Structures are given as structure tokens and as C-alpha cells.
Amino acid sequence: MRETYLQLMKNILLNKIYGQVEIRPVIGANPVNRLVAKAVKSAGLLLVKEIHVGPNGRDVGLDWPATAHTMIGMKRLDNVQFCIEDVIVKGVPGDVIETGVWRGGATILMRAVLKAWGVTDRKVWVADSFEGLPAPDEEKYPADRGDRFHTFEQLKVSLEQVQANFRSYDLLDDQVKFLKGWFSETLPHAPIERLAVMRLDGDMYESTMDALVSLYPKLSVGGYVIIDDYEAVPACKQAVHDYRAKHGIEDEIITIDPQSSYWRRSA
Structure with a gap:
């Protein structure tokens, strides 16, 4: 039971339970993205994009997840x-x-x-x-x-x-x-x-x-x-x-x- 509990904890911390597609805010170094996101936010909305995480992406921490509690x-x-x-x-x-x-x-x-x-x-x-x-x-x-x-x-x-x-x-x-x-x-x-x-x-x-x-x-x-x-x-x-x-x-x-x-x- 110990190993089952800890494996479940890791899966949940990585948000692997609900599949490999996430909706996340548009952010980053691109100045156009920042300007558009700021304008949309001023209207009470959020600019987002759909992200498809590869089957191995969460295994080696290749993405910054929108909702998971860890990215590692x-x-x-x-x-x-x-x-x-x-x-x-x-x-x-x-x-x-x-x-x-x-x-x-x-x-x-x-x-x-x-x-x-x-x-x-x-x-x-x-x-x-x-x-x-x-x-x-x-x-x-x-x-x-x-x-x-x-x-x-x-x-x-x-x-x-x-x-x-x-x-x-x-x-x-x-x-x-x-x-x-x-x-x-x-x-x-x-x-x-x-x-x-x-x-x-x-x-x-x-x-x-x-x-x-x-x-x-x-x-x-x-x-x-x-x-x-x-x-x-x-x-x-x-x-x-x-x-x-x-x-x-x-x-x-x-x-x-x-x-x-x-x-x-x-x-």
C-alpha cells in the first residue's frame, strides 16, 4: 500500500491523471503575446492556448504545466x-x-x-x-x-x-x-x-x-x-x-x- 500511495501521489502532483492536453495562459518572452494577454486581461478575460504534452514530457519535466503542482x-x-x-x-x-x-x-x-x-x-x-x-x-x-x-x-x-x-x-x-x-x-x-x-x-x-x-x-x-x-x-x-x-x-x-x-x- 505504501508504494501504491506514493505512486498515486506522484501521478497527481504531475497531473498525469487527466490526460496529456492542457489549457494554459499565453505567457513568455514574446512581447506581442504579453501585450495581447495584457489587453485581454483588462477586459476580464484570459488569453489561453491548448498544449499537447508528449507521452514522455511529464516523465522528464519538459514543460511548465498550467495546473500541476510540480514541473520536475x-x-x-x-x-x-x-x-x-x-x-x-x-x-x-x-x-x-x-x-x-x-x-x-x-x-x-x-x-x-x-x-x-x-x-x-x-x-x-x-x-x-x-x-x-x-x-x-x-x-x-x-x-x-x-x-x-x-x-x-x-x-x-x-x-x-x-x-x-x-x-x-x-x-x-x-x-x-x-x-x-x-x-x-x-x-x-x-x-x-x-x-x-x-x-x-x-x-x-x-x-x-x-x-x-x-x-x-x-x-x-x-x-x-x-x-x-x-x-x-x-x-x-x-x-x-x-x-x-x-x-x-x-x-x-x-x-x-x-x-x-x-x-x-x-x-
């Missing part, structure tokens, strides 16, 4: 489940965290895994600005030069909405803790004693480095680091390599899907 795809959700179950079985101490949660789907699954295994002594930390991504500090972090993630309105999901999403699965409880704010301000002082799994989904060099600097020293040996954008965003990959080089980390980086990777801390 089945393979990455499977990886979240694997990492948490492994640290439970092996007794690796610590909580679990995701930095950059969007609608909360991956952290909802984290809480579901703990519930399915009857774990009551670990917390799920949900860290996000809940206001989208920061504008790049190009002087301090040249790797982020030209980054436009901060302009994407669809990446802005409020704390209240994420909490409501947890509540819809009956998973909002005292084991779920929220850290609201920019990572540089919240993570250094977060009341986290020890971590067993840390999942980083901040896209940018700055966000990735902030999370590694503050959280990796708290990661238990045998714990896992998951980098969502390792192959998708060059600046993110550079931050990972810079941090690993500085601290002499040589643990094998394992591919999850075409965008994401992880490693297990050995020392």
Missing part, C-alpha cells in the same frame, strides 16, 4: 522518493529541504514519503522567496549575467498558495516548516541542525551557491544533494563545480534525467 517530471520525483527512503532505511540522520519550490510539489512528496514510512522525527523545510527569482547581481556573480528568470511571472507562487497545496493533500502539519525570503538572508540563520537530503532548485549561480554554502556543512555523511538544474542552466552547474572544487568534493555526480543530477555525500 516523474524521474526527478522518483529520485526524491529514492533518496528519502534510502536515508530512512540506512538511518542517515537529518531533515529534508528543497530550496526553490514553485508550487510545492517536490516538498509535498517529501512529506508524503515521511508519512508513508511513519517517520515523525524529521522535518520538511520549504525554502523560497515566494515572490519569484531575484534579479541577477551581475557584478558579484558574472555567471548570472543576462539571466531573465526574475521576469517570469509564472514562477511567482505565494506562500499562501503553496500552503494551500499542501493542505489539499492533508499534508500541512508541524513537520512542514517554511523559510520565506531570499536564500542569502534566510538560509544562513535557518534553525536546521542536520540534513539528510537537500534538493536545490534555484536555477541561478547565486541561488545555488547560497544554498550550498549554508546547507552542505549540515548534510550528514550518507545524505544526498540533488541539483535540479545541473544540466539545464550553465550558471547552476558552474556554481556546483566551484563549490565542489573549493571543498575537495569528489563524490560521483549521477544523472537523473537530461536536466538534473545528484550525489551522495561520502565524507
